[in-house]
Amino acid sequence: MSGLTTPSTLPLPRLRPWLLLGVPVLLLVAYLVLMDNGAVSQVGTYLHELMHDGRHLLGVPCH
Amino acid sequence: MVRTLLVRGLLLGLLAGLIAGAFAFVFGEPRIESAIALEEAASAQHAGSEHGGAGHTHEHGAEAVVSRPVQKAGLFLATGLYGLAVGGIFALVYAGLRGRVGPRSEGGLGLAAAGVAFVAVILVPFVKYPANPPAVGDPETINGRTVLYLVMVLVGLAATAVAAVTARQVGAGPWARWAAAVAVFLVPVAAAWLLLPSVNEVPEGFPATLLWEFRLTSLGTQLVFWAVFGALFGWACDRAARAPRAALAAA
Numbered sequence: 001m002s003g004l005t006t007p008s009t010l011p012l013p014r015l016r017p018w019l020l021l022g023v024p025v026l027l028l029v030a031y032l033v034l035m036d037n038g039a040v041s042q043v044g045t046y047l048h049e050l051m052h053d054g055r056h057l058l059g060v061p062c063h
Numbered sequence: 064m065v066r067t068l069l070v071r072g073l074l075l076g077l078l079a080g081l082i083a084g085a086f087a088f089v090f091g092e093p094r095i096e097s098a099i100a101l102e103e104a105a106s107a108q109h110a111g112s113e114h115g116g117a118g119h120t121h122e123h124g125a126e127a128v129v130s131r132p133v134q135k136a137g138l139f140l141a142t143g144l145y146g147l148a149v150g151g152i153f154a155l156v157y158a159g160l161r162g163r164v165g166p167r168s169e170g171g172l173g174l175a176a177a178g179v180a181f182v183a184v185i186l187v188p189f190v191k192y193p194a195n196p197p198a199v200g201d202p203e204t205i206n207g208r209t210v211l212y213l214v215m216v217l218v219g220l221a222a223t224a225v226a227a228v229t230a231r232q233v234g235a236g237p238w239a240r241w242a243a244a245v246a247v248f249l250v251p252v253a254a255a256w257l258l259l260p261s262v263n264e265v266p267e268g269f270p271a272t273l274l275w276e277f278r279l280t281s282l283g284t285q286l287v288f289w290a291v292f293g294a295l296f297g298w299a300c301d302r303a304a305r306a307p308r309a310a311l312a313a314a
Binding site for chain 1: 064065066069084087091092095127128129133134135137138139140141142144145147148149151152155158159161162163185188189192193194195196197200202205208209212277280281282284285
C-alpha cells in the first residue's frame with residue numbers, strides 16, 4: 001500500500017482562510033498585471049504601458 | 064501543508080512565467096515590433112490627411128509614457144507576476160482537489176490540473192476572442208471586450224466544474240465517464256462560442272500572416288507557461304510525497 005504517495009485530503013475548514021484571503025489578493029495582482037487601466041491602481045495608464053507587451057502576448061484584450 | 068503548497072505554487076509559477084516570458088521575447092517581440100510599425104505608419108497617414116489628427120490614446124514613440132526598451136523588460140515583469148499570481152491560485156485550488164478529484168498520484172494530479180486549466184482558462188476564451196497584436200482593436204471598446212473575455216473564462220471554469228461533478232456520477236467505466244465529462248464540458252462552451260457577440264476589429268489591410276503568427280505565438284506563450292508550470296509543480300509534489308518514505312527507509 002503506497003499510503004504515502006496517495007494524496008491526503010485537506011479538511012475544508014483548514015483550507016478556507018487560505019482561500020478567502022489568498023485568492024482575492026492573487027486575483028488583484030493578476031488584474032493589475034493584465035487589465036488595469038487606472039481604475040484601481042490610480043496611476044493612469046502607467047501599468048497598461050509597462051505591462052503592454054505581456055498583455056498582448058499573454059492573450060488578454062489590451063487596447 | 065497549505066502554506067507549503069502555496070509557496071511552491073508562487074515560486075514555480077514565477078519561474079514558469081519567466082520561462083514563458085523568454086519564449087514570448089524571442090518569438091513574440093519581432094511580431095509586436097512589426098505591428099507597431101504598421102500602427103505608426105497608419106496613424107501618421109491619418110494625421111496627414113486630417114490635420115490635427117484625432118488624439119490617439121496609445122503612443123509607442125518617443126512621447127510614450129513608457130519607452131519600447133522598458134516595455135520589453137516589462138514583458139518579463141508581466142509574465143513573471145502573472146505566473147506568480149496564477150501559480151498561487153492554482154496551488155490553493157490544488158490543495159482542495161487533492162484526494163477528492165482526479166488522479167491519485169501527486170504528480171499526475173498536478174499535471175492533469177494544469178492541462179485542464181490551460182484548456183478552460185486559455186483555450187476556451189482564445190477560440191472566441193483570440194489575442195491581438197498592437198494596431199488591432201479599437202481602444203474605445205476595450206472595456207466591453209475585456210468583459211466578454213472574462214465571461215468566456217468563467218464559462219470555461221464553470222463547464223470544467225460541471226464536467227468534473229458529472230464524471231463522478233457516471234459509474235459505467237472509464238470510457239463512459241470520459242465521454243460524459245467531455246460532452247458536458249463542450250455543451251455550455253460551444254453555446255457560449257455561438258451566442259456571445261463576435262469581435263472583429265482587424266483594420267483593413269492588416270497582414271493576415273502577421274496576425275496569424277502573432278496569435279500562434281501568444282497561444283504558444285501560454286502553452287509554454289502551463290506545460291512548464293504543470294511539469295514543475297507535479298514534479299515538486301511527487302518529490303515531496305516521496306521524501307518522508309525515503310526518510311523512513313533510511314531510519
